[in-house]
Structure formats: C-alpha cells, structure tokens
C-alpha cells in the first residue's frame with residue numbers, strides 16, 4: 245500500500261460527536277475528522293453553537309490525540325455560509341467542509357445538502373463564497389453525493405467545485421435517491437479524476453480490508469473516508485495502515501460510556517453506547533448476542549455495571 249494513503253473519519257450527525265472522534269482517533273490510523281453538520285440558514289451562529297458542534301475548537305481544532313477536525317457547514321445560501329465559515333475560522337477551525345450530500349428530507353426541503361447538487365452554478369457559488377471568505381491557508385473541502393437523482397451530474401459538480409477553489413472533494417458514491425442502499429458506485433471516481441486534479445476522497449461501503457482493497461483498485465484514490473465501517477470496526481483505520489487484524493472492541497465500550505457520560509451525562513451515555521453497540525452488532529454475531537442482552541436495560545448505573553466486563557457476558 246502507498247504511504248500516501250490518507251484516511252478520514254466520516255462526519256455522522258447524531259453519531260460521530262466529540263466523544264466518538266476522541267475515542268476513535270485515540271486508537272490511531274485516522275488522518276482527519278469532520279464534525280457533524282452545522283445547518284446554516286440566514287444567521288451567523290453565536291459562539292456557543294460553534295463550540296457545541298466542535299468542542300475541539302478549544303484545543304486547536306484537534307482531538308485529544310492531535311488529529312485535525314474540520315468544521316462542516318450545510319446550507320443553500322452563499323453569503324451566510326461564508327459568514328459562518330469566517331466565524332468558525334476566527335474561533336480556531338483548521339478547515340471548513342461544505343456538505344452537499346445530506347439526503348434528509350427536512351434538510352433538502354429547506355434548501356441544503358444534496359438538493360444543491362441539482363445546480364452546478366449553486367454548487368460553484370457557495371463553494372467560491374466560502375473559499376474566498378476564509379484565509380488561503382485554511383483548507384476548504386467539499387463533500388458530495390454522485391448527484392441528486394442523476395449520477396452523471398457528479399462530473400459538472402466536481403468541475404464547479406474545483407473551479408471555485410476547493411482544496412479537496414469527498415465523493416459519497418451514491419445519489420441522494422440511492423439513499424444508503426448498497427452498492428456504492430465507486431466506478432464514478434475514475435471518471436471524476438479524469439476531469440479534475442484536486443484530491444478526491446472515495447467514500448461509501450468500506451466495511452473491511454477487502455472492501456478497502458477493492459475500492460483502492462477500482463478508484464486508484466489515495467484518500468478514503470469511512471463512516472459506518474468505522475463504527476462497526478473501530479480498528480479499521482489501523483488495520484488498513486498496519487495490516488493488523490486487531491479488533492478488541494469490547495475494551496472500548498466502558499471507556500466510551502464514561503467519556504460520553506462526562507460529556508453529556510449518564511442517560512446520554514447509555515443511549516449513545518447502545519447506539520454504537522448496535523452498529524458493531526450489525527457485522528458481528530458475538531456483539532449482537534451481547535447487545536441483545538443489554539439493550540433493554542433502562543437504568544444508566546445498571547447498564548454501566550453490565551458493560552464493565554463484556555468478556556463475562
């Protein structure tokens with residue numbers, strides 16, 4: 245594998261929060277994270293909202309283990325997007341990521357996320373406004389799907405994004421209409437790479453080393469973003485980089501609960517820990533068995549004592 249391979253932890257609203265970024269980057273192998281999206285309407289958010297979205301702003305825009313975190317903005321109006329980007333950078337964000345990929349109905353109805361992909365002019369305008377608003381040394385990256393309903397639009401949108409001055413483009417290889425239904429159409433990446441020269445990050449359906457190798461071969465990318473595969477297997481980044489097959493996820497669960505509890509309290513910690521264990525159980529029968537035994541526990545203290553040693557369950 246090339247030494248130039250860069251791995252990114254995917255932004256996941258309601259899942260990959262400060263605690264999850266902290267825990268996963270501690271394991272190693274992740275080159276950069278992105279926050280959950282901050283939805284921009286016509287306001288510039290007050291400071292505390294930026295800190296809530298990206299607590300890492302308190303620590304030089306890096307996780308505890310030193311991994312940079314870009315702040316993600318989602319919105320359909322160029323000027324407020326630019327103004328919020330400026331504010332984020334003033335508060336210390338080391339990079340801004342623009343979300344043109346969100347498929348959620350409420351977001352799309354309010355003119356944001358993947359809905360913008362219907363017009364490459366709008367994609368250009370928003371990207372350019374953000375790029376021009378923040379200092380040159382601050383990277384502005386963009387995340388798209390292949391299109392709203394037409395995958396071919398990825399070419400003109402990628403060209404617009406490059407022309408607008410973005411530093412990197414992540415492609416979730418599905419249209420909005422495809423939702424999250426497999427497969428991811430990695431075959432579009434080489435077509436995009438024929439047209440644009442900024443770094444392209446391949447994203448979608450990398451769950452294990454075999455998927456990674458297939459994606460590498462098919463896309464010839466050096467940059468990859470992993471979301472659900474990282475929740476199912478928190479060691480995937482390390483495995484890709486070191487070719488190790490370690491996956492002792494059970495030891496991580498009590499730590500994750502405690503970190504989440506410090507962050508937002510025991511009930512939040514219980515909900516998020518169950519949510520994460522469900523993701524692990526998705527691809528792991530032993531985890532499913534354990535999850536089934538603890539999922540109905542409603543009292544955080546009882547839940548915490550149950551997960552203390554998952555090897556005993």
Ligand SMILES: Cc1cc2nc3c(=O)[nH]c(=O)nc-3n(C[C@H](O)[C@H](O)[C@H](O)COP(=O)(O)O)c2cc1C
Pocket residue numbers: 254255256257258259279280281316343345346387416447448449450469470471472473
């Ligand atoms: C629950 C959930 C929340 C997500 N939130 C975001 C988000 O806030 N910003 C974003 O750009 N993408 C978001 N995504 C999309 C992921 O970043 C990623 O593109 C997608 O899951 C495909 O990658 P994967 O197959 O590796 O999971 C979300 C996906 C899921 C499943």
